Amino acid sequence: MLKLQRWFSRNQLFEQVVCKKAGHVDHAFGSHPFSSGVGIPGQKFTNTVPKNENDRVYAAYNVYKGKAGVSMFPCLPTFTKLESGSLVIDRRGSILLTFFPAIGERKYDWTKKQFFSLNPTEVGTLISLGPRDSCEFFHDPGMLSSTAGQVRKSLSIKAHADGNGYFISLNVVNNTQSTKEFLSVPFTAGEFSVMKTACSFALPHILGWDRLTKPSLGMEKGFQPNKVNREGLSLEWKR
Amino acid sequence: MLKLQRWFSRNQLFEQVVCKKAGHVDHAFGSHPFSSGVGIPGQKFTNTVPKNENDRVYAAYNVYKGKAGVSMFPCLPTFTKLESGSLVIDRRGSILLTFFPAIGERKYDWTKKQFFSLNPTEVGTLISLGPRDSCEFFHDPGMLSSTAGQVRKSLSIKAHADGNGYFISLNVVNNTQSTKEFLSVPFTAGEFSVMKTACSFALPHILGWDRLTKPSLGMEKGFQPNKVNREGLSLEWKR
Amino acid sequence: MLKLQRWFSRNQLFEQVVCKKAGHVDHAFGSHPFSSGVGIPGQKFTNTVPKNENDRVYAAYNVYKGKAGVSMFPCLPTFTKLESGSLVIDRRGSILLTFFPAIGERKYDWTKKQFFSLNPTEVGTLISLGPRDSCEFFHDPGMLSSTAGQVRKSLSIKAHADGNGYFISLNVVNNTQSTKEFLSVPFTAGEFSVMKTACSFALPHILGWDRLTKPSLGMEKGFQPNKVNREGLSLEWKR
Amino acid sequence: MLKLQRWFSRNQLFEQVVCKKAGHVDHAFGSHPFSSGVGIPGQKFTNTVPKNENDRVYAAYNVYKGKAGVSMFPCLPTFTKLESGSLVIDRRGSILLTFFPAIGERKYDWTKKQFFSLNPTEVGTLISLGPRDSCEFFHDPGMLSSTAGQVRKSLSIKAHADGNGYFISLNVVNNTQSTKEFLSVPFTAGEFSVMKTACSFALPHILGWDRLTKPSLGMEKGFQPNKVNREGLSLEWKR
Numbered sequence: 001m002l003k004l005q006r007w008f009s010r011n012q013l014f015e016q017v018v019c020k021k022a023g024h025v026d027h028a029f030g031s032h033p034f035s036s037g038v039g040i041p042g043q044k045f046t047n048t049v050p051k052n053e054n055d056r057v058y059a060a061y062n063v064y065k066g067k068a069g070v071s072m073f074p075c076l077p078t079f080t081k082l083e084s085g086s087l088v089i090d091r092r093g094s095i096l097l098t099f100f101p102a103i104g105e106r107k108y109d110w111t112k113k114q115f116f117s118l119n120p121t122e123v124g125t126l127i128s129l130g131p132r133d134s135c136e137f138f139h140d141p142g143m144l145s146s147t148a149g150q151v152r153k154s155l156s157i158k159a160h161a162d163g164n165g166y167f168i169s170l171n172v173v174n175n176t177q178s179t180k181e182f183l184s185v186p187f188t189a190g191e192f193s194v195m196k197t198a199c200s201f202a203l204p205h206i207l208g209w210d211r212l213t214k215p216s217l218g219m220e221k222g223f224q225p226n227k228v229n230r231e232g233l234s235l236e237w238k239r
Numbered sequence: 240m241l242k243l244q245r246w247f248s249r250n251q252l253f254e255q256v257v258c259k260k261a262g263h264v265d266h267a268f269g270s271h272p273f274s275s276g277v278g279i280p281g282q283k284f285t286n287t288v289p290k291n292e293n294d295r296v297y298a299a300y301n302v303y304k305g306k307a308g309v310s311m312f313p314c315l316p317t318f319t320k321l322e323s324g325s326l327v328i329d330r331r332g333s334i335l336l337t338f339f340p341a342i343g344e345r346k347y348d349w350t351k352k353q354f355f356s357l358n359p360t361e362v363g364t365l366i367s368l369g370p371r372d373s374c375e376f377f378h379d380p381g382m383l384s385s386t387a388g389q390v391r392k393s394l395s396i397k398a399h400a401d402g403n404g405y406f407i408s409l410n411v412v413n414n415t416q417s418t419k420e421f422l423s424v425p426f427t428a429g430e431f432s433v434m435k436t437a438c439s440f441a442l443p444h445i446l447g448w449d450r451l452t453k454p455s456l457g458m459e460k461g462f463q464p465n466k467v468n469r470e471g472l473s474l475e476w477k478r
Numbered sequence: 479m480l481k482l483q484r485w486f487s488r489n490q491l492f493e494q495v496v497c498k499k500a501g502h503v504d505h506a507f508g509s510h511p512f513s514s515g516v517g518i519p520g521q522k523f524t525n526t527v528p529k530n531e532n533d534r535v536y537a538a539y540n541v542y543k544g545k546a547g548v549s550m551f552p553c554l555p556t557f558t559k560l561e562s563g564s565l566v567i568d569r570r571g572s573i574l575l576t577f578f579p580a581i582g583e584r585k586y587d588w589t590k591k592q593f594f595s596l597n598p599t600e601v602g603t604l605i606s607l608g609p610r611d612s613c614e615f616f617h618d619p620g621m622l623s624s625t626a627g628q629v630r631k632s633l634s635i636k637a638h639a640d641g642n643g644y645f646i647s648l649n650v651v652n653n654t655q656s657t658k659e660f661l662s663v664p665f666t667a668g669e670f671s672v673m674k675t676a677c678s679f680a681l682p683h684i685l686g687w688d689r690l691t692k693p694s695l696g697m698e699k700g701f702q703p704n705k706v707n708r709e710g711l712s713l714e715w716k717r
Numbered sequence: 718m719l720k721l722q723r724w725f726s727r728n729q730l731f732e733q734v735v736c737k738k739a740g741h742v743d744h745a746f747g748s749h750p751f752s753s754g755v756g757i758p759g760q761k762f763t764n765t766v767p768k769n770e771n772d773r774v775y776a777a778y779n780v781y782k783g784k785a786g787v788s789m790f791p792c793l794p795t796f797t798k799l800e801s802g803s804l805v806i807d808r809r810g811s812i813l814l815t816f817f818p819a820i821g822e823r824k825y826d827w828t829k830k831q832f833f834s835l836n837p838t839e840v841g842t843l844i845s846l847g848p849r850d851s852c853e854f855f856h857d858p859g860m861l862s863s864t865a866g867q868v869r870k871s872l873s874i875k876a877h878a879d880g881n882g883y884f885i886s887l888n889v890v891n892n893t894q895s896t897k898e899f900l901s902v903p904f905t906a907g908e909f910s911v912m913k914t915a916c917s918f919a920l921p922h923i924l925g926w927d928r929l930t931k932p933s934l935g936m937e938k939g940f941q942p943n944k945v946n947r948e949g950l951s952l953e954w955k956r
Contacts, residue, residue: 056325059316059447061359074451077776086773120778124914125907135907190364190374194442197363201443203911204918205452208776212791213922295564298555298686300598313690429603429613433681436602440682444691534803537794537925539837552929668842672920675841679921683930 060098061198063191068183069108070168071098072195074202075117079211093206095123095199097155099170099183114172114183116155123203127196131163131189150176166192299337300437302430307422308347309407310337311434313441314356318450332445334362334438336394338409338422353411353422355394362442366435370402370428389415404428538576539676541669546661547586548646549576550673552680553595557689571684573601573677575633577648577661592650592661594633601681605674609641609667628654644670777815778915780908785900786825787885788815789912791919792834796928810923812840812916814872816887816900831889831900833872840920844913848880848906867893882906 060073077093095118103109118126122137129135136156142148154171169184187195204210299312316332334357342348357365361376368374375395381387393410408423426434443449538551555571573596581587596604600615607613614634620626630651637644647662665673682688777790794810812835820826835843839854846852853873859865869890876883886901904912921927 056323057318057328057447057450058325059318059328059451061446061448074448076452079774079776084773086775089774089776120911121905121907124909124911125905127914128906128910188360188364189367190360192363193367194359194363194446197366197439197442198446198448200914201448202452203914207778207911207915208774209778209791209915209918210452211774212776213793213919213927295562296557296567296686296689297564298557298567298690300685300687313687315691427599427603428606429599431602432606433598433602433685436605436678436681437685437687440687441691449691534801535796535806535925535928536803537796537806537929539924539926552926554930666838666842667845668838670841671845672837672841672924675844675917675920676924676926679926680930688930 061194063185063187064106064108065185066102068099068101068185070183070185071100072096072198074206077206077208079208087211089208092120093202093208094119095202095206097168097170099185101183112181114153114170114181116153116170118155118199120203120207123199123206126157127200127203129157129159129166129196132159134158134166150174165189300433302424302426303341303345303347304424305341307338307340307424309422309424310339311335311437313445316445316447318447326450328447331359332441332447333358334441334445336407336409338424340422351420353392353409353420355392355409357394357438359442359446362438362445365396366439366442368396368398368405368435371398373397373405389413405431539672541663541665542580542584542586543663544580546577546579546663548661548663549578550574550676552684555684555686557686565689567686570598571680571686572597573680573684575646575648577663579661590659592631592648592659594631594648596633596677598681598685601677601684604635605678605681607635607637607644607674610637612636612644628652643667778911780902780904781823781825782902783819785816785818785902787900787902788817789813789915791923794923794925796925804928806925809837810919810925811836812919812923814885814887816902818900829898831870831887831898833870833887835872835916837920837924840916840923843874844917844920846874846876846883846913849876851875851883867891883909 058073060071062071063069072095075094075096078090079087080090081087097116097118098113099116100108100110100113116137116139118137125135125137134157136154139153139155140148141151141153152173152175156167156169156171158167158169160166166187167184168187169182172179172181174180297312299310301310302308311334314333314335317329318326319329320326336355336357337352338355339347339349339352355376355378357376364374364376373396375393378392378394379387380390380392391412391414395406395408395410397406397408399405405426406423407426408421411418411420413419536551538549540549541547550573553572553574556568557565558568559565575594575596576591577594578586578588578591594615594617596615603613603615612635614632617631617633618626619629619631630653632649634647634649635644636647644665645662646665647660650657650659652658775790777788779788780786789812791812792810795807796804797807798804814833814835815830816833817825817827817830833854833856835854842852842854851874853871856870856872857865858868858870869892871888873886873888874883875886883904884901885904886899889896889898891897
């Protein structure tokens with residue numbers, strides 16, 4: 001149990017950091033005004049464009065509905081380069097969900113956004129859901145720190161009774177500020193299919209397995225990544 | 240509802256532009272005479288080869304049947320480069336379907352082609368169809384403009400009663416010209432399986448997610464695209 | 479019907495050419511002695527290594543059973559470069575199956591190999607088979623030529639009654655030589671799962687869709703392949 | 718049967734070599750202390766970082782549970798370059814599973830790790846398992862050598878009765894040392910979904926099919942890898 005909680009904690013810390021960061025630049029990945037996914041060109045955000053972030057790509061998949069919207073995109077893992085030249089994964093990637101409430105027809109209040117970061121196992125759960133399945137994930141951003149229990153987030157994915165779509169809802173309870181926020185976005189079967197297909201595509205990448213299977217560009221000695229020295233085996237076999 | 244309609248509008252405008260363009264050069268992507276998918280080498284088109292279109296690739300998947308044929312291929316999203324060097328998605332990609340009527344045995348009238356562009360959510364709907372499921376999509380090319388309602392298109396995908404294939408049919412009603420066109424192509428289970436597999440493959444690409452997960456070529460600083468600055472997190476964690 | 483037959487013909491011609499070629503060099507792709515898939519190191523072939531074929535990769539998936547074996551690997555499509563610089567697909571790719579009879583314990587007679595080349599739609603049929611489904615494909619290598627009907631090939635994929643595997647069998651009737659050959663390889667559910675997964679992976683590549691979705695390497699102007707000129711659209715939208 | 722055993726033998730030899738190697742450097746791929754998958758930062762290993770292994774990437778997917786944990790990552794195939802410049806697959810890739818027992822709360826005894834290497838067909842079996850299916854694989858590391866039968870390993874994947882997860886268990890019987898080891902890790906449906914998705918992604922790569930479908934980087938003559946010389950065919954066709 002504690003094990004799970006520690007993971008939740010890391011996830012939530014991550015979400016906090018993203019929040020703080022977003023607070024400074026008034027911006028979050030995947031929620032860029034230019035990347036309005038399903039095409040609502042009229043909406044206006046006051047976000048500023050991020051600076052000093054070269055080579056970023058903004059291409060979130062967004063679903064806008066009457067009471068709220070949600071934006072999703074993958075965060076790749078980070079690697080550390082050892083002296084030997086090997087790369088060791090430092091932190092797993094995730095799928096970051098950003099929820100935001102509607103404040104009018106096709107207008108959304110971006111300053112009230114809430115984050116929920118899906119770890120690989122949560123992504124695995126999501127993509128294995130059948131048309132009548134549901135699931136719920138719990139995160140505590142302050143877990144294992146002095147702020148443990150102050151904020152509690154839960155994400156629920158609940159199938160429609162007719163098996164023809166889902167409600168994806170985020171619940172954030174802040175005990176310190178005595179606030180509760182509930183943001184719920186209905187997904188059609190088609191929208192959920194996009195989410196599942198995109199998350200299935202992204203999962204090996206957020207695990208870092210795309211790096212395991214690709215030779216390094218332009219490096220001949222990188223030709224057989226993860227090659228195990230099998231001379232002993234071959235010798236033994238030829239006898 | 241309006242939200243949906245606006246999207247439809249953009250889609251349809253796109254289809255109009257493709258049509259106009261095709262009108263000039265007597266050609267459309269994916270319908271190139273050289274790319275006759277399932278192999279009807281005898282067919283003759285009067286299309287000319289497009290000019291000034293470097294680095295294009297023509298590789299449509301085509302299904303030719305007795306009364307009509309259809310050609311499909313993915314259109315990638317377009318990106319805008321910000322001053323910071325970041326790329327922001329400008330317009331989502333799509334799967335463009337081109338229908339054309341038969342005018343004889345293995346002859347098709349390319350000048351009467353009709354377009355229908357599937358947005359990501361429509362692609363998601365298509366790839367989630369079971370062997371007995373059906374769906375229908377509606378587009379209005381003039382939506383939100385002075386020509387709204389003049390042309391109405393609907394694409395229906397309807398499973399055979401025995402679950403062993405589909406009819407994919409395009410209906411175009413032009414109220415101004417008082418014309419109706421109906422182009423229907425029966426798909427075997429195998430042909431639909433190709434369409435589903437190819438569209439599933441293409442979906443992350445038309446969302447632009449392949450860019451999120453690939454490091455930039457030859458750029459060391461591009462090593463961790465979409466890396467979130469997590470120093471704060473790490474510091475907090477180590478305490 | 480004729481349409482189908484013409485396709486068959488092209489396929490079969492392809493198979494003939496491969497056969498002839500293989501006859502000269504005593505070798506076929508995917509059947510290289512070094513690439514003995516599921517590990518039968520003791521087997522001896524008299525094949526010679528091909529010459530003048532730089533940059534080839536041999537990595538067939540092979541299934542060896544008591545009475546026969548089969549080897550499979552994807553053939554990529556070929557493209558023609560237009561003067562404009564565009565690439566037009568010239569010939570679809572396929573999955574080439576090579577069957578060979580057993581002549582003893584873990585020994586196979588490579589000189590009696592038979593080819594069957596799966597086109598994209600046949601691959602689509604194969605990967606959509608459920609655990610109790612079956613299918614059959616017919617090819618006539620001489621179709622539409624003076625040798626039409628001389629050789630008839632059929633490939634059948636037949637589920638075991640218990641849904642726990644398949645028989646994949648090739649039947650070749652040569653009316654000129656009055657010979658019949660029947661090569662049948664039982665596949666476990668796991669082996670068929672490998673075949674389905676590998677063929678699903680290969681399908682977009684044999685259609686050439688991987689080229690549609692990848693920007694050209696090192697070409698800045700290749701950044702938005704298949705980009706449709708949408709200025710007109712954008713202008714219209716902004717009004 | 719013998720055929721299967723020989724394969725098992727090769728696999729097991731591989732596992733032995735990995736073990737021996739790991740014994741020297743006190744380390745195994747995928748089990749690197751930095752790559753603690755599901756986030757148990759407090760755990761302490763005494764492993765040293767491997768030396769002289771440039772360009773390696775460590776990104777295992779790890780599942781830690783109360784009594785044991787398991788780590789998995791793909792091993793790519795190795796290729797031999799022929800004089801002609803062609804690449805011939807030398808040895809198939811695999812998915813290497815590393816099991817290790819728990820010795821306390823979130824502490825694992827890495828020195829007691831056990832390996833099991835899944836060949837492509839076993840990976841195919843795993844990814845085709847339904848929510849109530851089970852399977853078992855047997856390996857004998859000493860097969861066909863003088864140590865045959867001394868060590869016997871079996872890996873069982875057994876669905877929970879409620880269809881909501883699996884037990885993945887490794888049994889190692891060493892008749893020489895008269896030891897038996899049993900390491901079992903319960904997988905949630907989400908964790909198994911990650912394993913299936915990651916293994917499906919990896920399967921074409923461990924077969925080497927990713928190399929068949931990718932043109933060589935920067936080589937114009939590598940534009941049509943595996944292109945079959947079809948001039949004869951084309952000529953015949955045009956008649």
